[in-house]
Amino acid sequence: MGEGDNKINENRCLLELLGNRQSLFENILENVNTGIIISKEGIIEWTNSAFNKITGYKYEELIGKDFKKFFLNEDDEKIEKDIFKNLLCNNAWMDGKWSKRKNGEVYLAATKFLAMEDKESESISGLILIDDITSEEYYEDKIETLTFIDPITGSYNKKYILKRLDMELTNAKKNNSSLAAIYIDLDDFHKINNHLGYTIGDKVLKLISKKLDNSVDNKGIVSRFGNDEFLILIPNYDEDENTRIIEDITSNFSTPLIINGYEIHVSMCIGVSTFPSDGTDTESLVRKSNIANKKAKSLGKNNIEFYSQIRTEDEKEEFILENYLRHALIRKEIFLHYQPIINSQTNKLVGVEALLRWKHPMLGMIPPNKFIPISENNGLINPIGEWVLYEACAQNKKWQDDGYEPIFISVNVSVKQLECDDFIDTISKVLDETGLSPRYLELEITENVSGYDTTNGISTLKKLKDMGVGLSIDDFGRGYSSLSQLKKLSVSKIKIDKSFIDDIGNNLDNDILVSSIITMANSLKLKVVAEGVENYRQLGFLKKKNCDMFQGYLFSKPLPPEELVKFMDFY
Numbered sequence: 001m002g003e004g005d006n007k008i009n010e011n012r013c014l015l016e017l018l019g020n021r022q023s024l025f026e027n028i029l030e031n032v033n034t035g036i037i038i039s040k041e042g043i044i045e046w047t048n049s050a051f052n053k054i055t056g057y058k059y060e061e062l063i064g065k066d067f068k069k070f071f072l073n074e075d076d077e078k079i080e081k082d083i084f085k086n087l088l089c090n091n092a093w094m095d096g097k098w099s100k101r102k103n104g105e106v107y108l109a110a111t112k113f114l115a116m117e118d119k120e121s122e123s124i125s126g127l128i129l130i131d132d133i134t135s136e137e138y139y140e141d142k143i144e145t146l147t148f149i150d151p152i153t154g155s156y157n158k159k160y161i162l163k164r165l166d167m168e169l170t171n172a173k174k175n176n177s178s179l180a181a182i183y184i185d186l187d188d189f190h191k192i193n194n195h196l197g198y199t200i201g202d203k204v205l206k207l208i209s210k211k212l213d214n215s216v217d218n219k220g221i222v223s224r225f226g227n228d229e230f231l232i233l234i235p236n237y238d239e240d241e242n243t244r245i246i247e248d249i250t251s252n253f254s255t256p257l258i259i260n261g262y263e264i265h266v267s268m269c270i271g272v273s274t275f276p277s278d279g280t281d282t283e284s285l286v287r288k289s290n291i292a293n294k295k296a297k298s299l300g301k302n303n304i305e306f307y308s309q310i311r312t313e314d315e316k317e318e319f320i321l322e323n324y325l326r327h328a329l330i331r332k333e334i335f336l337h338y339q340p341i342i343n344s345q346t347n348k349l350v351g352v353e354a355l356l357r358w359k360h361p362m363l364g365m366i367p368p369n370k371f372i373p374i375s376e377n378n379g380l381i382n383p384i385g386e387w388v389l390y391e392a393c394a395q396n397k398k399w400q401d402d403g404y405e406p407i408f409i410s411v412n413v414s415v416k417q418l419e420c421d422d423f424i425d426t427i428s429k430v431l432d433e434t435g436l437s438p439r440y441l442e443l444e445i446t447e448n449v450s451g452y453d454t455t456n457g458i459s460t461l462k463k464l465k466d467m468g469v470g471l472s473i474d475d476f477g478r479g480y481s482s483l484s485q486l487k488k489l490s491v492s493k494i495k496i497d498k499s500f501i502d503d504i505g506n507n508l509d510n511d512i513l514v515s516s517i518i519t520m521a522n523s524l525k526l527k528v529v530a531e532g533v534e535n536y537r538q539l540g541f542l543k544k545k546n547c548d549m550f551q552g553y554l555f556s557k558p559l560p561p562e563e564l565v566k567f568m569d570f571y
Contacts (some may be wrong), residue, residue: 035109035130042066054109054132056102067128071097071109107134116267150224152202153209161223161231165282168235172275178237182220182246183271183289184212187301189228190419196262203259208266215248230306231286237274246270246304269296273307291319294377321452322374324360329384336391339557340567341410341529341551344543349571351408351442353551354392355558356384376414385417386426393434393441395561400440404568410442412474418445425461431467442470444495465490472529476517494521498532501552505537 005247029036035051037044047062055070094121099109110131148160156164165181172179186208193201205224212222219241225231234242249270257264271293279285288307296303328334334356341351358366375381378456389411395411417423431438461471472493496517503510521528530542533552542550554568 007134016153035132037062037067037128037130039067039128040128042068051130054101054107054130055099061102070099076189084511106134109133112490127195150209153206153224155209155213156221156223158223158225158231161221161225161233161324162282162286164221165233165285168233169275169280169282169285172235173280177235178275180234180237180242180272180274181285181289182232182234182242183225183273183286183293184230184232184249184268185271185293185297186228187269187297194421196264200259200262200264201298204257204264204266207255207257207259211252212249216245219245231289233422242272242406246272250302250304267302269293269297269301271307278307288561295408298377318374321366321371324363324377325358325371325374325378325380328358328360329380329387331361332362333389334384335560336388336395337560338395338409338564340556340557340564340571341549342555342571343549345374347571349405349568350549351410352396352564353410353444353558354395354412356388356412356559376416377427381416382420385413386430389413389426389430392436392539393430396440397434397436399565399568400436404565406440408442408470410444410470410472415445418460424460424467426471427464427467438468439470441474442493442571444472444474445491461490465492472527493529495529495531495551496547498552499531501532501538502534502543504541506567511541514541515545516540518547522546 006101023276029048032048035054036048037051038046042373044062044065044067047059051560052059052062097109097111098106100106110133112129114127114129115409148156148163152159171177189201192204205228208226209222209230212230212232216222216234220232220234223231223233232245234245249268253266257266264300271289271291273279273285273288273292275285278288292305293309294304299305323530336354337357337569338354339354342348343350356368356372358368358371360366372381375384392409392411396407400406420426427438427441430436431441464471470493471489471491473491473493474495475497476494494517496514500510500514500517505511518528527548529549529551530538531551533539533542533550533554535554538552539550539554559567
């Protein structure tokens with residue numbers, strides 16, 4: 001006979017005692033502070049005075065009622081299954097349940113159910129014990145606990161880990177010991193939510209958290225630090241032990257997760273900072289582990305970086321620029337210049353490209369190739385990109401309202417912007433608020449579109465095309481192997497990269513390549529813009545090959561709006 005059978009027999013004995021000495025036991029049960037219900041198949045047959053006092057109901061108001069009805073927002077079938085499952089596993093059912101008194105007041109009931117029947121019986125008759133645990137002390141403890149727990153994963157949250165890191169730093173300084181902060185960022189986690197839904201995404205996060213706990217064992221504390229980010233604290237840091245933990249983490253995710261029948265491959269980038277070498281306070285340790293993580297992500301998926309190994313002047317400069325960039329939009333330090341695009345047949349102005357510029361009050365002009373990658377890495381590309389779209393469209397509409405011939409305005413967008421769920425809504429909002437027709441807006445994709453060749457990506461680009469917005473590929477020639485692929489992506493124009501235009505007339509292979517690009521693009525009915533046209537040798541070659549449009553210093557450098565107006569008057 002198992003332990004479960006013993007428990008149920010004990011409960012049956014209690015029933016027999018109650019039956020044989022009913023008067024004695026009723027007297028005892030009447031004088032305890034715990035609320036007691038005797039039920040048969042869920043229907044109340046008897047209650048003691050303590051339960052009547054807790055609930056505010058009279059004895060006769062309770063008899064014949066279903067005891068589950070006193071729990072708030074609970075499903076009867078769910079409670080029954082929960083109780084019966086626990087009984088089969090040889091445990092009395094215990095839980096905290098929110099309940100309501102007769103006067104409508106809500107209280108928290110610590111509830112315990114003791115079975116009175118054999119476990120083979122599916123009835124839920126038994127003895128039910130109720131304690132009111134709605135005390136101020138309990139609430140404070142419960143609230144404190146809840147504020148430190150992530151509701152999805154069950155791990156500690158950001159608030160807790162920062163508080164714990166403060167405490168462990170104090171101990172480390174006192175004991176002359178070390179500690180490590182391990183920053184983990186999941187690769188492309190948003191794709192799981194987008195393609196499989198947030199329910200699956202939450203299950204993935206929960207399982208990842210569990211695997212991280214197993215990897216860390218008792219050597220550290222795992223917390224969910226952000227949406228798809230985890231921060232692990234390793235007190236009493238030991239280099240060999242830390243290496244072992246990181247190796248365990250990577251090996252634990254070498255095989256796919258199986259969730260709801262889906263095989264999900266998870267990869268992550270890891271950044272590590274340590275006390276005292278990388279920082280002596282919580283803020284600096286977390287920040288530097290994050291910097292190491294971003295460095296790891298910049299190298300691709302499944303990378304690990306230690307902050308101590310990447311402290312270079314370049315990264316120091318990048319860190320400084322990142323902090324300044326966060327305020328550049330608010331402080332109106334960024335602005336647009338516009339470079340003309342000329343039609344090869346008519347020699348008329350047909351469009352302009354909006355180019356972002358940043359002038360810092362102390363550092364002066366910051367090159368776009370320095371600050372744009374930073375904005376893409378830290379998420380600032382979205383608010384900055386939306387500002388650029390609005391500013392460019394508003395300016396183009398103003399030129400039209402001032403009586404100038406309508407031209408298209410070309411705005412660079414990154415794949416990270418296109419991947420935002422509300423990008424189509426953003427474009428619609430910008431066009432509505434500025435009054436610019438979509439036919440005069442063109443979006444230039446600034447990254448390798450082959451990486452955007454997904455069902456959702458193609459759908460987004462098609463919606464933009466259906467809206468009437470033009471799509472073009474910037475810097476064409478850097479790794480695109482198939483022009484036909486661009487047709488599938490709704491692209492109607494390509495811009496040949498400046499590096500190819502530079503060598504026209506000096507490199508026969510380069511001349512053949514540019515000629516082939518233009519010929520193939522024309523056959524696919526794609527327009528071609530040559531970027532970086534700076535001399536008449538290049539212009540003559542491109543005209544001869546029927547390139548559609550030109551852009552470059554031969555015609556004009558990028559200009560502020562007031563100077564571009566003078567150019568428009570001339571052209």
